[in-house]
Amino acid sequence: MTASIGIPRQVEELLTTHRRGFLKSAGLLLVGFAAQHSSAAEPTGPYPDPDFHQLDSWIVIHENNTATFYVGKTDPGQGTGTGFRQLMSDELDIAFDRTTCIMGSTDITVDQGGSGGSTAMERDSWPMRRAAAEARRVLLEMASAHLATPADQLAVTNAVIASIADPSKNITYGQLIGGKKFNIALTGASVNAVTGAAKVKPVQQLKYTGQSPLRDDIPAKVDGSLKWAVDVKLPGMVHARNVKPPFACARLTGIDESTVRNLPGFIKVVSKGNYVAVVCEREEQAIAAARKLKTTWEKPATAPFPASEDLFTYMRAATATSKPNPVVVGQPDSAFSGAAKVIEAEYEVPFQGHTAFAGAHATADPSNGQMTVYSNDMKSYGMRNGVAQFLGMPRDTVRVVWMQGPQGFGRTAAEDAGFEAAWIAREIGRPVRMQWMRNEETAWDTKGPAFLVRLRGALDGDGRLVAYEYAARSCDYNHVGYNEHDTVLIAQLMGSRRAKPASGSASLPSDVYAIPNRRMVGEVVSLPAIWETPLRTGNLRDPNGPQSTFPAESFIDELAAAAKADPLEFRMTLLTAATTDDTGFRRARSIAVLKAAAKAYGWDPRPSPKPIPAGKQDMLTGRGIAYSFRGQTIVAVVAEVEVNRQTGHVWAKRLVCAHDCGLVVNPQTLHHTVECALLHGLSRAIHEEVQFDTERVTSVDWVSHPTLRHADIPERIDIVLVNGDPNPDRPDLPPYGSGEAALKPMLASVANAIYDATGVRIRRVPFRDARVLAALNPL
Amino acid sequence: MSNITFKVNGATHTVDIDPATPLLYILRNDLGMQGPHFGCGLGQCGACTVLINGAAVRSCILPASAVKGEITTLEGLSPKGHLHPLQQAWIDEQVPQCGFCQNGQILTAKAMLDKNPHPTDAQIRQSMNATLCRCMSYYRIQAAIKRAAKVMSA
Numbered sequence: 064m065t066a067s068i069g070i071p072r073q074v075e076e077l078l079t080t081h082r083r084g085f086l087k088s089a090g091l092l093l094v095g096f097a098a099q100h101s102s103a104a105e106p107t108g109p110y111p112d113p114d115f116h117q118l119d120s121w122i123v124i125h126e127n128n129t130a131t132f133y134v135g136k137t138d139p140g141q142g143t144g145t146g147f148r149q150l151m152s153d154e155l156d157i158a159f160d161r162t163t164c165i166m167g168s169t170d171i172t173v174d175q176g177g178s179g180g181s182t183a184m185e186r187d188s189w190p191m192r193r194a195a196a197e198a199r200r201v202l203l204e205m206a207s208a209h210l211a212t213p214a215d216q217l218a219v220t221n222a223v224i225a226s227i228a229d230p231s232k233n234i235t236y237g238q239l240i241g242g243k244k245f246n247i248a249l250t251g252a253s254v255n256a257v258t259g260a261a262k263v264k265p266v267q268q269l270k271y272t273g274q275s276p277l278r279d280d281i282p283a284k285v286d287g288s289l290k291w292a293v294d295v296k297l298p299g300m301v302h303a304r305n306v307k308p309p310f311a312c313a314r315l316t317g318i319d320e321s322t323v324r325n326l327p328g329f330i331k332v333v334s335k336g337n338y339v340a341v342v343c344e345r346e347e348q349a350i351a352a353a354r355k356l357k358t359t360w361e362k363p364a365t366a367p368f369p370a371s372e373d374l375f376t377y378m379r380a381a382t383a384t385s386k387p388n389p390v391v392v393g394q395p396d397s398a399f400s401g402a403a404k405v406i407e408a409e410y411e412v413p414f415q416g417h418t419a420f421a422g423a424h425a426t427a428d429p430s431n432g433q434m435t436v437y438s439n440d441m442k443s444y445g446m447r448n449g450v451a452q453f454l455g456m457p458r459d460t461v462r463v464v465w466m467q468g469p470q471g472f473g474r475t476a477a478e479d480a481g482f483e484a485a486w487i488a489r490e491i492g493r494p495v496r497m498q499w500m501r502n503e504e505t506a507w508d509t510k511g512p513a514f515l516v517r518l519r520g521a522l523d524g525d526g527r528l529v530a531y532e533y534a535a536r537s538c539d540y541n542h543v544g545y546n547e548h549d550t551v552l553i554a555q556l557m558g559s560r561r562a563k564p565a566s567g568s569a570s571l572p573s574d575v576y577a578i579p580n581r582r583m584v585g586e587v588v589s590l591p592a593i594w595e596t597p598l599r600t601g602n603l604r605d606p607n608g609p610q611s612t613f614p615a616e617s618f619i620d621e622l623a624a625a626a627k628a629d630p631l632e633f634r635m636t637l638l639t640a641a642t643t644d645d646t647g648f649r650r651a652r653s654i655a656v657l658k659a660a661a662k663a664y665g666w667d668p669r670p671s672p673k674p675i676p677a678g679k680q681d682m683l684t685g686r687g688i689a690y691s692f693r694g695q696t697i698v699a700v701v702a703e704v705e706v707n708r709q710t711g712h713v714w715a716k717r718l719v720c721a722h723d724c725g726l727v728v729n730p731q732t733l734h735h736t737v738e739c740a741l742l743h744g745l746s747r748a749i750h751e752e753v754q755f756d757t758e759r760v761t762s763v764d765w766v767s768h769p770t771l772r773h774a775d776i777p778e779r780i781d782i783v784l785v786n787g788d789p790n791p792d793r794p795d796l797p798p799y800g801s802g803e804a805a806l807k808p809m810l811a812s813v814a815n816a817i818y819d820a821t822g823v824r825i826r827r828v829p830f831r832d833a834r835v836l837a838a839l840n841p842l
Numbered sequence: 843m844s845n846i847t848f849k850v851n852g853a854t855h856t857v858d859i860d861p862a863t864p865l866l867y868i869l870r871n872d873l874g875m876q877g878p879h880f881g882c883g884l885g886q887c888g889a890c891t892v893l894i895n896g897a898a899v900r901s902c903i904l905p906a907s908a909v910k911g912e913i914t915t916l917e918g919l920s921p922k923g924h925l926h927p928l929q930q931a932w933i934d935e936q937v938p939q940c941g942f943c944q945n946g947q948i949l950t951a952k953a954m955l956d957k958n959p960h961p962t963d964a965q966i967r968q969s970m971n972a973t974l975c976r977c978m979s980y981y982r983i984q985a986a987i988k989r990a991a992k993v994m995s996a
Contacts (some may be wrong), residue, residue, distance in 0.1 A: 067949075098947065123947055128860070139939075139940050140938060140939035140940035140977060142939060248898065277933065277936060278936055280938075280940055281932070281933055281936060281937075281941070282933060284941030284944055285908070285925075285929045285932040285933060285937070285941070285944055285948060286916070286917070286919070286920050286925060286929055286940045287876055287877035287914075287916035287917035287919075287937065287945070288876070288917070289876065289877070289941070290876060291876065291879075291942070293879065293880070294876045296871075298930070327843075327860065339908055344872075345867070345871065345984075346867050347860070347863045347864065348869045348873055348942065350883075354884065364897075418976065419891065420881055420887070420942050420943055420975075420976035420977075421879060421880060421881050421889065422880075429929065438963050467869060467940070467941070468940070468942065468977050469879075469881075469940055469942035469976065470939060470940035470942070470977045498880065500883060501882040501886075552967060587886070712883060731936060732936070735939070735979075736939075737982055738982070739977050739978045739979060740976075741937055742978030742980065742981065745978075746978060763882055764882060764886060765882060765884075765886040765887055765974060770976060770978070771978055772971050772972075772974065772980075773966070773967045773970040773971045773980050773983070773984065774967045774971045776980045776981050776984065777981075778843070778963070780981055781949070807933075810930060
């Protein structure tokens with residue numbers, strides 16, 4: 064078997080041309096592994112970590128004067144890979160179209176953690192930029208010697224270094240170092256701190272940054288030529304499918320292999336503890352065998368969870384498993400007791416699924432004592448460590464080759480199929496392709512935690528907000544982390560238990576409103592069962608942000624209505640009141656973003672709700688605003704909705720979003736990312752909820768866990784990239800994260816618009832037709 | 843098992859297969875196609891869409907024995923490397939995020955435009971409504987369809 068089979072096309076070409084020979088000579092890495100790993104006495108495995116302190120690990124210059132960037136990130140489709148190329152091309156001074164970027168394969172790119180938390184530009188682009196700047200510095204030094212000209216008398220244009228006085232004296236990067244190593248050590252205590260001697264350029268000198276070159280991954284995604292992780296085929300590869308427990312916390316009591324033994328292509332039933340899978344020669348055979356295999360199971364003695372319709376009753380009554388100290392400002396108790404008006408409300412956000420567009424999948428190759436997992440895991444480095452620990456293999460005998468896959472919104476941070484494929488592959492000694500079926504993925508993927516939030520607010524006689532109380536309970540707290548060998552589902556089913564499950568707090572609202580007296584607390588409650596259950600929680604895009612922002616920004620609207628104030632002006636008053644908190648100019652930028660959204664929408668100040676017009680028309684319209692921030696990225700959204708009084712159907716007819724994430728690397732990809740995040744928020748607002756009875760999740764497909772569809776799309780979406788601090792005397796802002804923030808205020812903006820249209824406040828997500836209709840026509 | 847012959851993107855293939863096998867697995871695993879994807883196996887999402895005699899069909903629930911006609915996959919839209927106007931519009935509008943569903947979006951749009959070259963916005967929404975995108979790239983898909991419709995009718 065050759066090592067390059069199944070590797071994504073881009074990587075394969077590099078490995079078989081430049082990189083393989085280059086890296087062998089650099090001693091960084093051995094590929095073409097099968098030929099070299101015949102001796103059991105090898106002191107190290109085939110996949111040592113690429114050294115982030117070596118410039119050669121980040122940048123390779125080829126003889127044809129092109130460059131390849133190697134970065135430890137994954138780009139599941141928001142264009143970060145193109146953004147990295149823009150920034151690194153700028154720092155290296157090379158034409159953008161003479162570069163490529165390789166991402167996320169653990170044996171050839173340094174460990175930057177993969178993707179997650181909107182960190183790509185905010186945190187991880189910096190070491191890339193500094194490495195590229197250092198490469199430029201080193202090349203200038205080399206050119207100086209070669210051209211016998213002091214470096215400060217040389218200029219670089221598109222990877223050609225020339226004498227300023229005599230441009231005919233020049234040399235290209237490729238001529239200087241093409242195909243050879245830099246051999247330059249970088250410094251910095253961690254990968255995030257990696258730096259050379261060179262400084263990065265000021266923003267004004269960045270040429271590609273701020274432009275919108277087309278995303279480099281799109282052509283192969285529309286002509287069918289992309290090799291996705293699902294497309295990996297290896298010689299001798301077989302297909303596996305799981306047999307999931309029929310109930311949460313079920314104990315396997317028997318497997319009747321005779322029910323599948325004679326099926327065509329049947330190879331084996333593999334099982335350990337409560338984990339069961341079937342392996343067959345062909346994919347459709349494995350699917351059929353997994354359905355036909357007879358297994359028997361014992362139910363747990365007590366119900367693992369309440370049914371979904373009883374979830375919030377349960378959450379109200381449960382004893383908190385994590386009870387952080389409240390955040391208290393001023394004297395909330397006395398402020399409440401002396402207030403002119405006190406209002407309170409309770410909000411509910413159910414479990415929502417990641418529901419990746421295709422089930423978890425991976426292919427594992429166990430040949431020659433190593434393990435290669437081909438996966439779309441966004442955190443491929445975590446999977447590599449997790450698989451090594453799970454299988455008890457040395458880290459440097461395991462690699463994960465990252466490839467493109469379906470969007471998962473954080474699902475692949477705990478990517479079960481890679482662990483399953485690797486375990487089965489080792490059991491049977493053949494390459495294994497594992498894929499989860501739709502019902503399995505929707506029922507058993509990780510869930511975004513459910514939230515129950517009680518809010519109380521006090522207004523003085525002038526309608527000013529003088530006291531505020533936020534008490535959240537989340538169920539539970541993203542307890543399945545990042546590809547941990549002891550929390551992935553296969554480990555749980557095989558009996559792994561953490562002595563102490565991860566605990567944390569329910570998140571608090573993100574605002575910089577000046578409210579003199581506040582008390583905020585975020586408790587966690589757990590379901591009776593937390594292991595071997597399909598209601599396991601994991602990070603879902605902006606893990607708890609939408610759940611805390613929906614109540615918080617809905618309730619600000621309730622307070623505005625109680626004060627008979629315009630909802631935008633009510634917020635502006637809270638933001639313009641005196642406060643000392645202006646980290647990252649966040650308050651000034653919050654004001655700017657709200658103003659920009661209102662201006663783009665054409666907001667006319669008036670209190671909500673809008674007077675319901677006389678007559679009996681079915682359609683009511685309204686507008687709602689909400690604002691939030693994630694890290695330093697500030698977002699305001701205005702939603703305009705139509706509510707059908709006869710059916711309860713809510714259509715967001717128009718969305719306006721003002722978005723400030725500091726320096727914009729690629730306006731077009733940012734615009735698109737924001738647009739899709741808004742619509743994901745809209746989907747969570749009007750459609751998404753995980754339903755379950757007392758022993759299993761009953762949301763198993765796109766009917767029982769619906770998602771946004773073409774007909775739901777607003778007829779107009781306006782996105783304003785506010786892009787930076789409104790005060791021209793302040794320095795440029797760095798890039799902040801943008802993958803998640805726009806989703807955060809989306810749910811509240813729709814709820815506020817429904818209230819504006821109808822005068823009815825919906826405090827429970829999702830706003831499906833039946834729920835809205837019932838709220839419009841109370842019994 | 844039985845020999846079944848398929849015409850895919852102009853080429854003829856004979857496969858010895860259980861006739862109940864859904865077409866999707868044959869296209870992907872026997873004929874090496876990477877356009878059609880498994881998304882749900884239930885005909886709900888559209889990721890597995892192929893054209894059969896020009897109609898958009900969900901290959902994940904279509905038994906091999908029921909295939910009657912010539913199959914076109916996403917790869918077949920640009921046989922000699924010349925992108926179909928829909929594919930070009932998808933690039934021009936920078937439609938995909940992850941891109942996993944776009945096979946179904948493009949082929950469903952093609953079947954629609956072949957029948958109705960000048961769809962209204964409402965007709966686009968209606969015709970595309972059962973083809974899901976979990977990244978929510980819908981807004982750009984609809985823009986790309988309108989762009990392609992203009993090019994195709996010019």
